[in-house]
Amino acid sequence: MKARCGIVCSAIIVLASASTLAAPAAPEIPDGWSWHGRRPFSEIAVIASSEEPDRWPALNAVDGDTSEPEGLWQTLRNSPESAWLELRLREPVRMTGVRIYHQLDAGYYRSVDYSIACEADGAWKPVATVEGNTATGWRDHPFEPIETAAVRIDIQKSEHGFRMGLNEVELVYDAEQEAGPRTVLSEPYRCGDVGELGRIGYAADVPDGASVALSTRTAPDAGGTPGGWCEWSPPYTANPAAIVSPPAEWIQCRAVFTDSPGGRAVVNDIVLGWPACVGTVDLGGVIARPGAPLTATVHFTEPMDTAAPLLGILERAGQPDTPLGAGAWRDSGRIWQFEPVDLDAGLGLAGLAFGGAHTADGLPMLAHSEPFAIGTEPLLARLRAIAAWMMEHPHNAIFVEGYNQRTILGLYEITKEPAYLEHVRKWAQWLLEYQKEDGYWPTGYGDVYFADTGSALGLLINFYKHASPDEQRAIDTALARYAHLLLVRGDSEGKPFVHEDGSLGVGFKADKDGTVTGDLNKPYTISTALTGAEIFAAMYYMYGDEQYKQIAVNACDWLLDTMVDSGQIPYFIEDWNPGGEDAFWVWERWPYDTSAYAGEGFLAAWTYIDDAAFRAELGRRVRPHIEWLLRTQNADGSWARRASGDQLRSHGVVNLLLWYDEHVRPDPRVTAAIRRWCLLVLDEERSAYLRVPGDGIATSLTGRALLEIIRPGVDCYRWKDR
Numbered sequence: 001m002k003a004r005c006g007i008v009c010s011a012i013i014v015l016a017s018a019s020t021l022a023a024p025a026a027p028e029i030p031d032g033w034s035w036h037g038r039r040p041f042s043e044i045a046v047i048a049s050s051e052e053p054d055r056w057p058a059l060n061a062v063d064g065d066t067s068e069p070e071g072l073w074q075t076l077r078n079s080p081e082s083a084w085l086e087l088r089l090r091e092p093v094r095m096t097g098v099r100i101y102h103q104l105d106a107g108y109y110r111s112v113d114y115s116i117a118c119e120a121d122g123a124w125k126p127v128a129t130v131e132g133n134t135a136t137g138w139r140d141h142p143f144e145p146i147e148t149a150a151v152r153i154d155i156q157k158s159e160h161g162f163r164m165g166l167n168e169v170e171l172v173y174d175a176e177q178e179a180g181p182r183t184v185l186s187e188p189y190r191c192g193d194v195g196e197l198g199r200i201g202y203a204a205d206v207p208d209g210a211s212v213a214l215s216t217r218t219a220p221d222a223g224g225t226p227g228g229w230c231e232w233s234p235p236y237t238a239n240p241a242a243i244v245s246p247p248a249e250w251i252q253c254r255a256v257f258t259d260s261p262g263g264r265a266v267v268n269d270i271v272l273g274w275p276a277c278v279g280t281v282d283l284g285g286v287i288a289r290p291g292a293p294l295t296a297t298v299h300f301t302e303p304m305d306t307a308a309p310l311l312g313i314l315e316r317a318g319q320p321d322t323p324l325g326a327g328a329w330r331d332s333g334r335i336w337q338f339e340p341v342d343l344d345a346g347l348g349l350a351g352l353a354f355g356g357a358h359t360a361d362g363l364p365m366l367a368h369s370e371p372f373a374i375g376t377e378p379l380l381a382r383l384r385a386i387a388a389w390m391m392e393h394p395h396n397a398i399f400v401e402g403y404n405q406r407t408i409l410g411l412y413e414i415t416k417e418p419a420y421l422e423h424v425r426k427w428a429q430w431l432l433e434y435q436k437e438d439g440y441w442p443t444g445y446g447d448v449y450f451a452d453t454g455s456a457l458g459l460l461i462n463f464y465k466h467a468s469p470d471e472q473r474a475i476d477t478a479l480a481r482y483a484h485l486l487l488v489r490g491d492s493e494g495k496p497f498v499h500e501d502g503s504l505g506v507g508f509k510a511d512k513d514g515t516v517t518g519d520l521n522k523p524y525t526i527s528t529a530l531t532g533a534e535i536f537a538a539m540y541y542m543y544g545d546e547q548y549k550q551i552a553v554n555a556c557d558w559l560l561d562t563m564v565d566s567g568q569i570p571y572f573i574e575d576w577n578p579g580g581e582d583a584f585w586v587w588e589r590w591p592y593d594t595s596a597y598a599g600e601g602f603l604a605a606w607t608y609i610d611d612a613a614f615r616a617e618l619g620r621r622v623r624p625h626i627e628w629l630l631r632t633q634n635a636d637g638s639w640a641r642r643a644s645g646d647q648l649r650s651h652g653v654v655n656l657l658l659w660y661d662e663h664v665r666p667d668p669r670v671t672a673a674i675r676r677w678c679l680l681v682l683d684e685e686r687s688a689y690l691r692v693p694g695d696g697i698a699t700s701l702t703g704r705a706l707l708e709i710i711r712p713g714v715d716c717y718r719w720k721d722r
Helices: 058-062 377-392 398-415 418-434 450-466 469-489 525-543 546-561 591-608 612-631 645-650 653-664 668-682 696-710
Strands: 005-008 012-015 034-038 044-048 083-102 111-120 123-130 137-158 168-173 182-185 199-205 211-219 250-258 266-273 278-282 297-300 311-316 327-330 335-338 348-355 368-374 504-510 516-524 571-574 584-587
Touching: 044 058, 058 083, 058 168, 083 111, 123 137, 137 168, 199 211, 211 266, 250 266, 278 348, 278 368, 278 668, 348 377, 368 668, 377 398, 377 668, 377 696, 398 418, 398 450, 398 696, 418 450, 418 469, 450 469, 450 504, 450 525, 450 591, 469 525, 504 525, 516 525, 516 571, 525 546, 525 571, 525 591, 546 591, 546 612, 571 591, 591 612, 591 645, 591 653, 612 653, 612 668, 645 696, 653 668, 653 696, 668 696
Parallel strands: none
Antiparallel strands: 005 012, 034 266, 044 083, 083 137, 083 168, 111 123, 111 137, 182 250, 199 266, 211 250, 278 297, 297 335, 311 348, 327 335, 348 368, 504 516, 571 584
């Protein structure tokens, strides 16, 4: 049969290409084919004097992504004296300007002195020169119309000398040039020896008055290259649509563009091949239980042909493939339920392969692979390695080290190995001594955030049950002093940091040593979550003070009241930029950072406040946010923009999803989302860009999330009740 999941000895799951295994009893699942191309009809080739290809390639300058830092083009960090970027078109066009998106953050080497030239009559003709640039975001560079097929941007000076680069470039075409159709071909793609071609689907930006028409053609294989092409198909009027070109081993797409004064149409993505119909796979949990039957329920994204059964195979390293056996269609062909298959007591990584079914309109489905873990051992091994790195690389920021210590303490709870507990005890004692007499803790890097404080104090809450009587009294004193600061002493004007609307203030302005120099007492989303909801709920559980309960409930209400229609919770913080009309602003650049921390507050409040009405209302109100998280998860299992500061902090959303699935409303989509993230983290090669371990913030929150998958609730539970 053809294997769908390859399992290697390094505990990494890899989706394998077809290979033959000796398993005659296993059904034959057709692989099919699929091709996804981004900007397949791009008319611009990009080259640069230098680039960092893994993170900031030159192609980033024309990818339409203005996010930072992931959307940037940047040179190597070798203090270049100058840098250049060239954009070359397939054919000359009449151009009237160039737009450049300059980095918002000066730390990303914004261009200060630069020039723009267009190639004409075999030479570079200067069209714009800029000196002393301070602009951020888009800056227009209009010039007299010129016929050109190449644009060059030369940078002579950047904000910092270590690198040069820019965020995005757009070419402005002459609206009065003759508007005739443009025909652009994609690269030919080898789809293989398949009897059916499947579908064509695409995503395009089409300005008013412009249009795009797509066609396909096919060719036999001629020794690794296309043979004679058939005629182009008629333009596809539906999107997606069944490919009507005759089946063959090579396929190519053609786009015919008609421009308008409003601009040019752009095809951003195109997908060809057999449809990927599988939505989620419910295995009854994030991790399969060894020795227990495995029941796989497959949810499809479209109706399927109920006359064609779904085939399934269980794959285990070193063992014959096991057919999943019979099953049945449900919900008018949108769900297939397999009969249970017995799992032996073995532990490790495994995979399921599905295929053979057809869509309701008769197209064969693309084979689907679903890797999963049997037992917690693979996760525990990864977590031990992460914890060892944490212990060898203590972090100066108390919020990062607080999460590290909570992870290590959780490992003690699971393994009962004394070294973990003693490591935590030393840091807990240090944290108690680090508190200032006024009741606050320095963050370890400057300004005092009550958000960071909440993350760190979560360790003291968890450590309390393991603390000696003297240590418990010290924790009691520290928490009481902190509550007094927030509720009674307040800021320099005597205003409490806990506000009547339920929010909490930011904290204090402070120097690098943590000495306070000013107040920051406007509402802050993250301090409201981590101190307002989490720490006050925990203190209510510990001491029974009804005031603490009300503060936590109000904090949750305030957070949920800020939720926008999409389900996203925005990031409110004090604006430290002078001259603004309003010192209170909404920053939407880090939505998953916000979700992780708000979620931490929600699950702590739900755990420590044993109030059925409050719990029911919290679960009901948080549901739109859960739907937003499910809807916006990346294909590889991560959240947020790749390599962004938001992604470093995004791993905390896993804890929120685990809590929701276990305590609020079980949902196979949530379980599948957690499993996708978990398998990404287990695959050290595939997840290398996450820098876990390596980046302190990402590692700290990843460790805590893995911990909760292994033993749900170990980082936040009602320890007095056990």
